[in-house]
Structure formats: C-alpha cells, structure tokens
Amino acid sequence: MICPRCAHDTVDTVTTSPVPGVWDVLQCVRCLYMWRTTEPDRRTRREAYPVEFRMTPADIETAPEVPVVPPLLVG
Amino acid sequence: MPYDDLRSFLDTLDKESQLLRITEQVLPEPDLAAAANAAGRIGEGAPALYFDNVKGFTDARIAMNVHGSWRNHALALGLPPDTSVREQVEELARRWDAFPVVPERREDAPWRENTQLGPDIDLFKVLPLFRLNDGDGGFYLDKAAVVSRDPRDPDHFGKQNVGTYRIEVIGRDRLAFQPVPMHDVAQHLHAAEESGEDLPIAITLGNDPVITIVAGMPMGYDQSEYEMAGALRGAPAPIATAPLTGFDVPWGSEVVIEGVVESRKRQIEGPFGEFTGHYSGGRRMPTIRVDRVSYRTDPIFESLYLGMPWTEVDYLVGPNTCVPLLKQLRAEFPEVQAVNAMYTHGLAVIVSTKKRYGGFAKAVGMRAMTTPHGLGYVTQVIVVDEDVDPFDLPQVMWAMSAKVNPQDDVIIVPNLSVMALAPAADTSGITSKMIIDATTPVAPDDRGHFDTPVRDLPETPEWTERLRALIAAR
Ligand SMILES: [Zn+2]
Numbered sequence: 001m002i003c004p005r006c007a008h009d010t011v012d013t014v015t016t017s018p019v020p021g022v023w024d025v026l027q028c029v030r031c032l033y034m035w036r037t038t039e040p041d042r043r044t045r046r047e048a049y050p051v052e053f054r055m056t057p058a059d060i061e062t063a064p065e066v067p068v069v070p071p072l073l074v075g
Numbered sequence: 076m077p078y079d080d081l082r083s084f085l086d087t088l089d090k091e092s093q094l095l096r097i098t099e100q101v102l103p104e105p106d107l108a109a110a111a112n113a114a115g116r117i118g119e120g121a122p123a124l125y126f127d128n129v130k131g132f133t134d135a136r137i138a139m140n141v142h143g144s145w146r147n148h149a150l151a152l153g154l155p156p157d158t159s160v161r162e163q164v165e166e167l168a169r170r171w172d173a174f175p176v177v178p179e180r181r182e183d184a185p186w187r188e189n190t191q192l193g194p195d196i197d198l199f200k201v202l203p204l205f206r207l208n209d210g211d212g213g214f215y216l217d218k219a220a221v222v223s224r225d226p227r228d229p230d231h232f233g234k235q236n237v238g239t240y241r242i243e244v245i246g247r248d249r250l251a252f253q254p255v256p257m258h259d260v261a262q263h264l265h266a267a268e269e270s271g272e273d274l275p276i277a278i279t280l281g282n283d284p285v286i287t288i289v290a291g292m293p294m295g296y297d298q299s300e301y302e303m304a305g306a307l308r309g310a311p312a313p314i315a316t317a318p319l320t321g322f323d324v325p326w327g328s329e330v331v332i333e334g335v336v337e338s339r340k341r342q343i344e345g346p347f348g349e350f351t352g353h354y355s356g357g358r359r360m361p362t363i364r365v366d367r368v369s370y371r372t373d374p375i376f377e378s379l380y381l382g383m384p385w386t387e388v389d390y391l392v393g394p395n396t397c398v399p400l401l402k403q404l405r406a407e408f409p410e411v412q413a414v415n416a417m418y419t420h421g422l423a424v425i426v427s428t429k430k431r432y433g434g435f436a437k438a439v440g441m442r443a444m445t446t447p448h449g450l451g452y453v454t455q456v457i458v459v460d461e462d463v464d465p466f467d468l469p470q471v472m473w474a475m476s477a478k479v480n481p482q483d484d485v486i487i488v489p490n491l492s493v494m495a496l497a498p499a500a501d502t503s504g505i506t507s508k509m510i511i512d513a514t515t516p517v518a519p520d521d522r523g524h525f526d527t528p529v530r531d532l533p534e535t536p537e538w539t540e541r542l543r544a545l546i547a548a549r
Contacts, residue, residue: 005212014199014246014247015197015199015200015247017131017132018131018132018133018134019130019131019132019133022130022131023103023130023131025199025204027213027245027246031212031343031357032212032213032245032251032342032343032344033212033213034212034213034214034244034245035206035213036103036104036205036206038102038103038104038130038131039104039105039206040104040105042209043104043206043209050209050210052210053209053210053346055343055357059357060343060357063343063356063357063358063359064356064358064359064503065341065358065359065360066253066341066358066359066360066495067254067256067261067264067265067361069268069339069341070265070268070269071269072269072270072271072339073269073270
C-alpha cells in the first residue's frame with residue numbers, strides 16, 4: 001500500500017470500522033492524506049488519483065505558511 | 076420559541092416535513108456528501124438530511140443540510156417557513172437592534188454525560204467522520220463553533236470569539252485548522268504566538284441553529300456572539316463552562332472538544348473544497364492538540380457540504396453577512412436601504428441607496444469595501460437606486476443595463492486586501508476591487524437621460540396583495 005496522493009510507502013491505520021472488517025481508515029505519514037478503504041479508486045489508488053491533487057515532497061516542504069508565524073516579542 | 080439545542084430544532088424540521096430521514100444503508104463515501112450536494116440542487120425548499128444507517132458504523136447519526144434552504148433558515152429563526160429572503164434579512168436586521176442580550180449560564184449541559192481524556196482520546200470513536208469532496212486532504216469538521224479568548228485580555232467577555240473555521244482531522248487527537256488573518260481567532264493566535272504560548276481552544280459541534288448563524292456572522296471584534304445569539308433568538312442564549320479551558324460554550328452542543336493550538340507550529344493541511352467553489356491549495360497551517368472531549372450520549376454529528384454554490388453554506392452565511400454590512404453602512408450613510416451580500420460570502424455585494432448628491436453612490440460603494448468584513452471580501456459592489464430591490468436580480472440587471480455608462484460608472488481600485496481563498500486574486504490576499512454605480516445620476520452629476528422613468532401604477536401594491544391572497548386560497 002502506498003499513499004495515493006504522494007506515493008509515500010509508509011501508511012498508518014488510524015481506525016477500523018465499528019462493524020468488524022468493513023473498512024479501515026488509513027493515513028500517509030508524510031503528507032497526512034487520510035482515506036477510507038471503501039472510497040472510490042479516484043481517492044484510494046495511486047494510479048487513479050487525479051494529477052491535480054497529487055503532492056510531491058517539495059510541494060509539502062514549500063507549501064505557504066498560513067498564517068505566517070509572527071516574530072517572538074522580546075522581553 | 077427558540078431552540079436550545081440541535082435536537083429540538085431537528086424535531087421541528089421533522090414536524091414541518093423539512094427533515095428527510097434516509098433509512099436505507101448508505102456508504103460513508105461518496106453517498107453522504109453526494110446526497111448533501113444534491114440537496115443544494117433541488118431548490119429553495121430542500122430539507123435537512125438525517126442518516127443513521129451508514130455502512131460499517133454501528134451507531135452513527137449524521138445531520139446535513141440543516142440550514143440548507145430558505146425554509147429551514149426561516150424555521151431556525153422561528154419564522155414561518157415561507158418567509159421571503161428579503162423579509163428574513165429585514166427581520167434579522169430588526170432583531171439585531173436588541174443586541175446585547177446577556178446569556179443565561181446553566182450548569183447541567185448534556186455534553187457532560189461522557190468524557191475522553193489524555194491518552195484515551197479518539198475522535199473516531201465519538202464522531203462518524205467522512206470526506207466531502209474528491210480532492211479534500213481528509214475528513215473535516217466544517218460546521219463547528221470555535222471558541223477562543225484574546226490572550227492579552229482573557230477576561231473580556233466580548234473579545235471571546237465564537238467563529239466557524241474549517242478544521243481537518245489529522246489524527247485521533249490531532250486537528251489542523253485555518254484561521255484566515257481577517258478573522259478574530261487569527262488575532263488571538265497571533266498574540267499567543269508572539270509570546271511563544273499555546274492558544275487554548277474549544278470546538279463545539281452540533282449546536283443550536285442560531286449559534287451556528289452567529290458563529291458565521293462578521294461581527295465587530297469585541298462584540299459577543301452569545302449576546303448577539305440572544306438578540307436573534309429573542310431570549311438569552313444558554314451557555315455553560317467548558318471543563319478544561321473554562322471557556323463559555325453553548326449549553327446545547329452535542330460535542331465539546333478542548334485543547335490548544337500549538338504555538339509557532341505549522342503542518343501540511345488541505346486542500347479542501349471551499350465556499351468559493353474552488354479548492355484551497357495544500358498549505359502549512361496551525362495544529363491543535365486535543366486534551367479533552369465531552370459529548371452527549373449518542374451524539375449527532377452535524378456537517379455541511381460545500382462546493383460549487385449554491386450549497387448549505389450559502390444559505391447559512393448569506394443573511395448573516397447582509398445584516399452587519401447593512402448596519403455598518405447605515406451608521407454613516409442612513410440613505411442605505413438594503414444590502415444583498417449573499418454571493419460567495421459577500422465577495423460580490425449589491426447595495427440600494429438614496430443619493431445625497433451627485434457621486435454619493437460611489438462613496439457608498441467605497442465604504443462597503445472598508446467595513447471590517449469588506450476588507451477581506453467585497454471585491455465587487457453594485458450600487459442601485461432606492462427603488463431597486465437588491466434581492467431581485469432581474470431588477471438589478473435592469474439597473475445595470477439601463478443606468479451604467481461604463482466609462483463613468485465603473486471604478487477599479489488596485490491592490491486592496493482580500494482573504495487568501497479568493498480564487499481570482501493573482502497574488503493571494505491582494506486583489507483589485509470594482510464599484511459599479513448603477514444608480515441614476517443626481518445633481519451636480521448631470522449625465523444621461525433619466526427624466527421620464529416608468530413607475531409602477533399606484534394601484535399595483537394593492538393588486539400584488541390581491542393576487543397573493545387569491546393564489547394562496549386556491
Ligand atoms: Zn502521502
């Protein structure tokens with residue numbers, strides 16, 4: 001299993017369905033993308049994940065900071 | 076009678092046939108969001124949706140589209156369901172004048188029934204979380220009332236803020252959230268981060284319908300949303316003390332999440348399908364560590380779908396954006412008759428006004444842009460005469476088509492502020508803004524040929540009522 005959005009290979013199981021065995025909720029540890037295993041392929045499978053929503057490590061590192069962290073007040 | 080919690084309002088919607096219970100089993104995705112998306116496409120009388128049979132969950136209860144039609148919005152205010160949009164806005168403006176109404180503190184909040192603390196916190200065990208749009212980064216809390224205090228003045232009741240901000244669930248006890256710099260919570264966070272301190276926060280879900288309306292209302296920084304809720308309800312708002320933060324939170328909430336915004340930290344968040352009908356990009360945003368969750372037994376999870384307008388959020392923030400703009404404009408320009416700021420949270424606004432003298436309408440347009448809300452929104456203002464109803468778009472288009480001389484009546488001001496989500500801004504947060512003066516010129520602005528307008532016949536108002544009565548009696 002790789003992350004559909006950034007293709008990272010480390011994915012955590014965040015929770016499982018209260019009815020056992022129906023679905024899991026997974027999360028990429030790098031881009032934090034979270035999905036349920038029963039969602040459509042366009043949200044869960046790398047090859048079907050839309051290009052416009054994909055993320056690279058550079059996208060994550062250089063994403064704008066909102067809001068910008070202000071300077072620390074001195075004294 | 077005002078509603079003290081979400082459940083009693085859902086009961087009324089049920090009685091008024093404005094709550095649709097979907098009993099057959101649905102998938103959490105894409106069904107829940109697609110159904111709420113569809114509710115926005117079936118017209119102005121759409122019902123709220125209630126799901127309690129969601130695949131894989133044992134006891135999920137999900138309410139959507141609760142404010143998502145003019146009928147439901149009227150019922151939330153205790154008005155007859157067929158109250159017109161303009162009448163709903165006028166009634167809101169009338170009740171606004173009762174502000175402030177001191178809230179009523181109660182000790183027996185139903186969300187005290189259950190608690191999660193520290194390492195036992197698992198939001199997924201409390202809430203049936205799900206995704207809305209294809210490109211969303213995950214599952215969101217998008218209809219909460221978020222409470223925070225000004226760290227520089229924590230005892231000031233009015234500066235305590237109750238606002239709606241989008242919140243992404245990024246872990247069992249972790250959230251990421253978006254404070255737009257124009258909004259009050261961003262000022263609180265700025266002050267906390269300047270001192271290197273965490274900002275305590277309380278997130279309340281499943282609130283009574285008027286708390287949700289005031290939480291999305293662009294009020295003054297030191298005006299209390301609870302005191303406004305009392306004015307709009309016509310009765311004091313019931314509040315209770317949150318156990319961890321000591322903040323004032325709605326008595327009737329389904330779930331109260333408390334924790335801190337972690338100081339000077341940003342983490343990747345988003346995107347999210349926004350009220351602008353476009354996705355926000357992925358940004359590095361503040362994160363919240365959850366320290367305590369309090370919740371009613373069998374909580375109802377309330378969420379709203381938003382995407383390409385109109386969706387529930389447009390009904391929710393439409394009237395409550397019109398009223399503060401109307402009041403703030405009238406404070407200096409009593410000639411202003413009505414304000415329609417219902418398009419994309421007031422990115423475009425229509426104002427009707429009498430004219431004091433030539434050029435006056437353009438001044439009204441500029442003032443709209445410099446109101447507190449206007450600084451982050453109001454990129455386009457259409458100003459129309461006092462006899463044009465800004466809520467009647469065919470009349471507005473008549474004024475635009477008949478009264479505007481583009482060379483003289485369209486004014487573009489470059490490089491003004493706008494909130495970062497505005498998709499048309501080239502540099503995020505900076506945009507040009509436009510005034511279209513669609514009023515009739517008055518002296519000494521002597522232009523055009525407007526001396527022989529056709530007016531409604533004197534008998535027309537009486538006949539309007541007769542026709543309405545005849546139609547209603549059919
Ligand atoms: Zn990823």
